Every structure is written in structure tokens, then in C-alpha cells.
Amino acid sequence: MNAIIDFFKGVGDYLATAFDKTFIREARYMMFLDGLKNTLIIALCATILGVAIGALIAMVKTVHKQSGKLKLLNAICEAYTTIIRGTPVVVQLLIMYFIVFANSTRPVLVGIIGFGINSGAYVAEIMRAGINAVDIGQTEAGRSLGLSHGVTMRSIVLPQAIKNVLPAIGNEFISLLKETSVIGFLGVIDLTKAAQRVISRTADPYFPYIAIALVYLGVVCILNYFVTKLEKRLAKSDRT
Amino acid sequence: MTELETMQTNETVAPSDVIIETRDLHKSFVKGKMVLDGIDCTIRRGEQVVVIGPSGGGKSTFLRCLNMLETPTSGQILVNGEDITAKGVDLDKVRAKMGMVFQHFNLFPHFTVLKNITFAPVTLKLQTPEEAEENAMRLLRRIGLEEKAEAYPSQLSGGQKQRIAIVRALAMNPEIMLFDEPTSALDPEMVGEVLDVMKELAKDNMTMVVVTHEMGFAREVADRILFIDQGHILEQGTPEEFFNNPQQPRTKEFLAKVL
Secondary structure (H helix, E strand, O other): OOOHHHHHHHHHHHHHHHHHHHOOOOOOOHHHHHHHHHHHHHHHHHHHHHHHHHHHHHEEEEOOOOOOOOHHHHHHHHHHHHHEEEEEEEEHHHHHHHHHOOOOOOOHHHHHHHHHHHHHHHHHHHHHHHHHHOHHHHHHHHHHHHOOHHHHHHHHHHHHHHHHHHHHHHHHHHHHHHHHHHHHHHHOOHHHHHHHHHHHHHOOHHHHHHHHHHHHHHHHHHHHHHHHHHHHHHHHHOOO | OHHHHHHHHHHHOOHHHEEEEEEEEEEEEEEEEEEEEEEEEEEEOOOOEEEEOOOOOHHHHHHHHHHHOOOOOOOEEEEEEOOOOOOOOOHHHHHHHHEEEOOOOOOOOOHHHHHHHHHHHHHHOOOOOHHHHHHHHHHHHOOOOOOOOOHHHHHHOHHHHHHHHHHHHHOOOOEEEEEOOOOOOHHHHHHHHHHHHHHHHHHHOOEEEEEEOHHHHHHHHOOOOEEEEEEEEEEOOHHHHHHOOOOOHHHHHHHHHHO
């Protein structure tokens, strides 16, 4: 009996000290908060950049498919998606940081650009599916009114396509949020790197890693909640 | 009317009266199968032409070729004398003068009714936003839907949607209106309200090409009826000639089925 009590006491003591040295001492919770802030900033900005790039690529590909125009641009887009989807994101980031922006002192910005460019290749496919899901009659109506292909795409088709794919873009944001945990390679203090930093001071890996896993999980759950809610609302507005 | 007679009629018409002329128009989607197999046709200013014929006979394809929504495989389409199948033609400019009404309305669901109507003329800088809005409201008043200006298409009935689609095309001040089975997707009780708007347009001497299955409308409104089947204009004439005294066996067969 005493052994069991001692065991729980030991666990309790461990947790208390671990919590203390992981978060409280030297205000280390600030490192985690700063890390989380960087994680969120990079994920959010990269998603926005990714959506912009993805929409552009999807438009080029769709216009090319429909009219045979934009041959060169289409070839560039094909090459881009092949390269991005065929290489690991970590390697892309390292190339970005150490070769393309070799003299950059702003790793967060490089991370945003790197992840944005990576995400763009995937969002392009999402957007393309969204554009294809918009009734061809919308394009025909636009063109029959004398609107150019570009205007019809931008003002008529794309807004409807984006509405179709909003939930999928929400999911892209969520997966990007998790992927950013490798940004430590560039020396950015994100949530994961913050944990490593703290561990290098406390020499105790258990508590920080479990803690940040829970933080990631919590943030993802919250975002998931909103995406699901959005999905339901969009489905409802489609019915009326 | 035989082909020879048609050609002779064309020659007597002053060129400025012809708004659209097709010459030996061919279209195939799959190699070897011609949907349009040599269509020669002239549409005059102020004329109401109704195109009828069995499903799959090519009448919708013919109509969609007139504003190049379908690119013809061969042949020419002259609009006001300009061959719009030629390379380098500004099709947007040509289309801006040709209104089109679709079977499935194709209103823009993310725009209000008013914006559906004003978007193209304002974007193309044909009208100022104020002019376009005034124009749109005047047209909406004419079809009795002015109170729907701020509504979204999803809040309208099929008949209302189609009447607004007609107004959207009219807002561009087109020289000709193309109708692609405008009542085929409507509930029966809404067909009348759409046909009424079209009849009024005809009364105002709007040039119209209407693909439809509404024989009553064809009889009442058409100056000329084209019967298209298997990619050919098999027969054409005034409603009287066409309905009372059809010449071709296939026309007789078709009319026996639908009348």
C-alpha cells in the first residue's frame, strides 16, 4: 500500500517539478508562447500565400484546358507542381534558406515563402477541383455577355469555386500548422523548437514534448471545429 | 423552300438587313459524326426565327455556334458582314451585341439580381454604374420584378430566374437575342410568363433566334421556322406553310408526333 502511495507521490512530485522547470522558471512559458505565435503566423501566412499561388495555377491550367491558350505558362505550372510535389518540404526549405535567400536574416519570412510555395502546389489541385465543380453554364453565361475569359474566371467562376473549397483550404491550414514543426531547421523558434530549447536547459525531454503535442492537438481540434461548422453553414446556404 | 430558292431570296435582301449569315457550317464533336452538316442560313434584322426539330438533331449546337460558344469545325459565320470564325476576331465584342438565354438560366448565384444585370455593361464600360442601374430597374419594372432587385437568384422561382436572365441579356442592348430552349427546364405553370416576355420582345421587333419545343409559340411569333434534323435544315418556311403544309416526310413525321 505504502509503495503505491509513494509511487503516486513520486509521480506528483515529478510532475510538479517538471511543470515548474519547464514552464515557470525563468518565465519559460514565454518561449512556448513565442514559439506558438511563430507557428501560427507561419502557417496562416503560408496558407494565404498558398491559396493565392494555387488559385493562379488552377486558373492557368483551366484556361489552358478549355481554350488551349497559355501554353508556356501552363508548362511552367506543370513543372512547378511536379517539382514541389516530388521533393520533401524540408529539402525545399533548406534550399530556400541556404541557397535562394542565402543572405536572409529573416528565417520566419523565408519559412512563410517556403511553406507557401509548397502549399500552393497542393492548393492548386484543390482549386482546380473547385473550379471544375462550378457549372460550365456559368462560364458560358459570362462569355455570352462579352466578358473576357479572365474576367469570367476572376469574377464569376473563382468566387464560387473558393466557396466550394473553403473547408478543404481550412484542412490545408491545419496540415500546414503541423508541418511547420520542421521550421526549426532554419533556426526559427516555433513551438517545437521552443520545446527543444527548454529541454537543452532542463535535460528532461518527457514533459515538454508531451506538452507541445497537447498544444498542437488542442489548436488542431479548435480549428477542426470551425472547419466543420463552416462546412455545415455552406451546405445550408447551398440548399436554399 | 429549296436551297436554291433560299439563295435567291438572300440575293434580293439588302446586305445591311442581314444580321447573321452562316455558310456551309459544319460541326463535329467526335470525328466522323457531323452534328451540323452544312447549314446555310440567313437571319435578317427584326426577324423572329424559331428553330425546331428532334432532340440531338443539332439545333442547340447551331444556336451556340452563332455566338461561337461552340467553335465550328468548318464553314463561316458572318455577323454584320464580318466573318467571326476568322482568326484574330474580338469575339468578346461580337458577343456583347448578341444576347443569349440558356435552358438552365445560368444566373450568377453570388450576385444580386441587380448586379447580375449590371455587371457586364459596367465591367465592359458600356454604361456607367448609374446608367446601368437605371436601365436595369427600368427593365425589371417592365417584367414586374423590380422588388426582386436586391434578391439573390436562389430566392427566385424558375420563371422569375429566366425572366431575369432575359433582362440580363437585354441590358447589353443587343442587336439579336438567342434563346436556347428557354422554357424546357421550367415547371409547366411558369412557361407562360417567360413566353409572354419573349412575345413582347418580338412585338418590339427584336431580332430573335429561338430554339424551342413550344409549337404554340412558334406558330404565334415566328416569321420563319427552321426545321433542323441530322445536322441539316430540312425545311423552312412561314408558320402557315410549315405547320399546314409540310413538304418533307421527316417533317410530317415530327409534326405528327408533337402536335
